[in-house]
Amino acid sequence: MHVVVNAAMSADGKLSSRRREQVTISGDEDFERVDRLRAESDAVVVGIGTVLADDPRLTVKDSGRREQRLENGQTANPARVVVDSKARTPPDARVVDDEAETYLCVSENAPVERRMDLSNQATLVTAGDDRVDLLRAFATLQQHGLEQIMVEGGGELIFSLLDDGLVDELTVFVGPQLIGGRDAPTLTDGDGFVENYPELSLEGLEELDDGVVLSWAVQY
Numbered sequence: 001m002h003v004v005v006n007a008a009m010s011a012d013g014k015l016s017s018r019r020r021e022q023v024t025i026s027g028d029e030d031f032e033r034v035d036r037l038r039a040e041s042d043a044v045v046v047g048i049g050t051v052l053a054d055d056p057r058l059t060v061k062d063s064g065r066r067e068q069r070l071e072n073g074q075t076a077n078p079a080r081v082v083v084d085s086k087a088r089t090p091p092d093a094r095v096v097d098d099e100a101e102t103y104l105c106v107s108e109n110a111p112v113e114r115r116m117d118l119s120n121q122a123t124l125v126t127a128g129d130d131r132v133d134l135l136r137a138f139a140t141l142q143q144h145g146l147e148q149i150m151v152e153g154g155g156e157l158i159f160s161l162l163d164d165g166l167v168d169e170l171t172v173f174v175g176p177q178l179i180g181g182r183d184a185p186t187l188t189d190g191d192g193f194v195e196n197y198p199e200l201s202l203e204g205l206e207e208l209d210d211g212v213v214l215s216w217a218v219q220y
């Protein structure tokens, strides 16, 4: 399995504002790059915080890329994966529509009724007692044939994946705005590291729109 985290942050490292609403940081060129990356992936992963804040589709926007996937014997869109301990994904969320297959990674403590409601729309992967055990959940996704994984956020999930040593590559578009706010989400939230900081090795630097895309390999 190969896991790439891709996100867009402001020049001060924020993924969104303190209101946690979706903020457009990428420009057209970066959204094209993101669409290409989605089209090359077997699955696009987000946390439940992102689903509740953004109601994302996580589909490939360009019809030519969807057609190319079909010609390659793949589904038109990659699978979508939501890391959702308590099965809080709303049944009318776009991420569980019929545009693509969806996996919901839940914990043992997710209420049974919510799991039953969602089981018609998504494949449930149960791992972990309270929070989702990401190592086990990702191992199960791999057993389902999902090898090339793109994670789009948010900051809580990205931190946990780095903490578990699951991220191979990190790609960040740094946009030309400042958002600020001590409670605004950053690229890596969670508890934060206090030692053994993951180290990054710079692999690429590209000017796009009015910002830059930085690509790193993660070294553990």
Ligand SMILES: NC(=O)C1=CN([C@@H]2O[C@H](COP(=O)(O)OP(=O)(O)OC[C@H]3O[C@@H](n4cnc5c(N)ncnc54)[C@H](O)[C@@H]3O)[C@@H](O)[C@H]2O)C=CC1
Pocket: 006, 007, 008, 009, 014, 015, 016, 017, 019, 020, 021, 022, 023, 025, 046, 047, 048, 049, 050, 051, 053, 054, 083, 084, 085, 131, 132, 133, 134, 152, 153, 154, 155, 156, 157, 158, 160, 161, 185, 189
């Ligand atoms: N600019 C960008 O590229 C992106 C921005 N965002 C923004 O980020 C914000 C959402 O991010 P977050 O609140 O950090 O939520 P998140 O999307 O990272 O989800 C975190 C939630 O996932 C659940 N979870 C279950 N098991 C977990 C585990 N092992 N580790 C971590 N989380 C686990 C928990 O309920 C946790 O609160 C929104 O404001 C959204 O707009 C989100 C994605 C990309």
Ligand SMILES: Nc1nc(O)c(N)c(N[C@@H]2O[C@H](COP(=O)(O)O)[C@@H](O)[C@H]2O)n1
Pocket: 006, 007, 008, 022, 023, 024, 025, 026, 031, 034, 046, 050, 051, 054, 055, 056, 057, 058, 059, 152, 153
């Ligand atoms: N790459 C990127 N740039 C931004 O400026 C963004 N705000 C995001 N957000 C992510 O994209 C998801 C929306 O996907 P759909 O367009 O609905 O398919 C959103 O949920 C964030 O994960 N990304």
